[in-house]
Amino acid sequence: MAGRRRAARHNHVSLAQQIITLALDRGMKAGEHMPEQAIADACGVSRTPIRSAFKILEKNNILIWKEEAGYFLSQGAQDGLSEAKVGVEDLEQGLFTRILADRSARRIADVQSVSALARRYSVSRVEVLNALKVLARDGIVTQLPGSAWAFQPLLDTPRAIAESFAFRLTLEPQAILTSGFTLDPTRASALRAQMRAFQDLPDSRLTAAGFQRLDIDFHVMIAEGSANRFVQGTLLAHHRLRRMAQKEAAAPPFRQRQAMEEHLDILDSLERNQLELAADQMVLHLRRSGIRRPEAAGRGMSPLLRGPQQAGARIKGTAS
Incomplete structure (x- = not known):
């Protein structure tokens, strides 16, 4: 009974999507009756949330209400029900x-x-x-x-942004080091190509929005690779807050290119399964991004944390 009550609190929109999936799985056609109790039983909820979900479907012209008869499908699998979902x-x-x-x-x-x-x-x-x-x-x-x-507070002040970097500096390297970390090779390959294409753009076509989109996409991919669901969930929520804010100061073109190169270095290490090196590279990357002064970020750091890019072999657009 407790499980049934918890199920009754499910998001009504998600429940509406579940009802559409049920209709598709059963091959239901336009005009078929959608009895409340039968649908509630099939979805494992009470009739109350079903009524709310039905109203959403009615509003979207997926169900039709007939007085004293109930709800009926207005479209089936052959009539665009999948698109309606x-x-x-x-x-x-x-x-x-x-x-x-x-x-x-x-x-x-x-x-x-x-x-x-x-x-x-x-x-x-x-x-x-x-x-x-x-x-x-x-x-x-x-x-x-x-x-x-x-x-919750927005990332729209210098202090909030500094705290964001401090938070990420604590957690993102640990996301890489969690036991069972995995990298989606298809997604990594696509993102690598996008970052390379970004680097090849002239300075006049580098935009803060384009940089932020790729930067957040990269860090989201790292978060999703963590096998620790609490680390993953916390980081993903924070990156959604970053994406919402759009307030982080725009980096100059040379730093945008350098940051992309640091992303690529981290990807190289991850693909070679050198997780400790990738975590150290993430530390350096976040410190540089937070300071916005890459020439000062490595002072006092160990050679390992400076990483191979310190030699200048792969960084584009930076002063020696």
């Missing part, structure tokens, strides 16, 4: 993305109520709660007593 995912994505954008621009305060957000975005309380639950999983908001939610 993507639309439901976009519904959830769209709202929490709008909330993040407004929070980043400080158009909404640190503490918000569900009702206030529902009025602001002209959506239901259920949709707001779904979006807030996603943000809560990412560590961006925390529920307070009652219906209030508090946003």
Whole structure:
């Protein structure tokens, strides 16, 4: 019974996606009846969240309500139901993305109520709660007593950014050293090609946004490679906060190229399974990125932490 109650609290949008998957798996066709109790049993939840999910599907023209008859599928597998599922995912994505954008621009305060957000975005309380639950999983908001939610501090001040680098300096090298660390070779290869292409751009075409996207994508890949779920989850939440903030100071072109080269050095070590070296290279990379003065970052460091790039063999665009 406790498990059933926990299941009943599942995100309603996710439950709507689950119902679509169920219909697809069963090969259901347009016009077929969707009985509440049967769907609730199949999904392992009570009828209450099913009703909320049904309303989401009705709003997206996937279900039709008929008085005294219930809900019916308006489209089946042959009528674009798979594509409709993507639309439901976009519904959830769209709202929490709008909330993040407004929070980043400080158009909404640190503490918000569900009702206030529902009025602001002209959506239901259920949709707001779904979006807030996603943000809560990412560590961006925390529920307070009652219906209030508090946003975590943004990375929009020098102190916050410095604390971000200190946090990452503690945890990211350890992510590499966790037992069972794995690197996705396909993703690493694609990211390597993108970083090389970025390095080949003239200075006039290097943008802060392009650099930040590749930088965060690289560090997210490292976080996802950690076999420790707590390390992985904490880092991924922090990188989502970084992606939301878009406030880190733009590095000059030479530092952008140097940072990409450091990424590539770390990838080389990871692909050779030299995890300790990769972790040391990550320390150097983060210290350089935090200081923004690569010529000073290596002072007083051991030769190992300076890494092979100190010899100048692979760094592009840096002064000797």
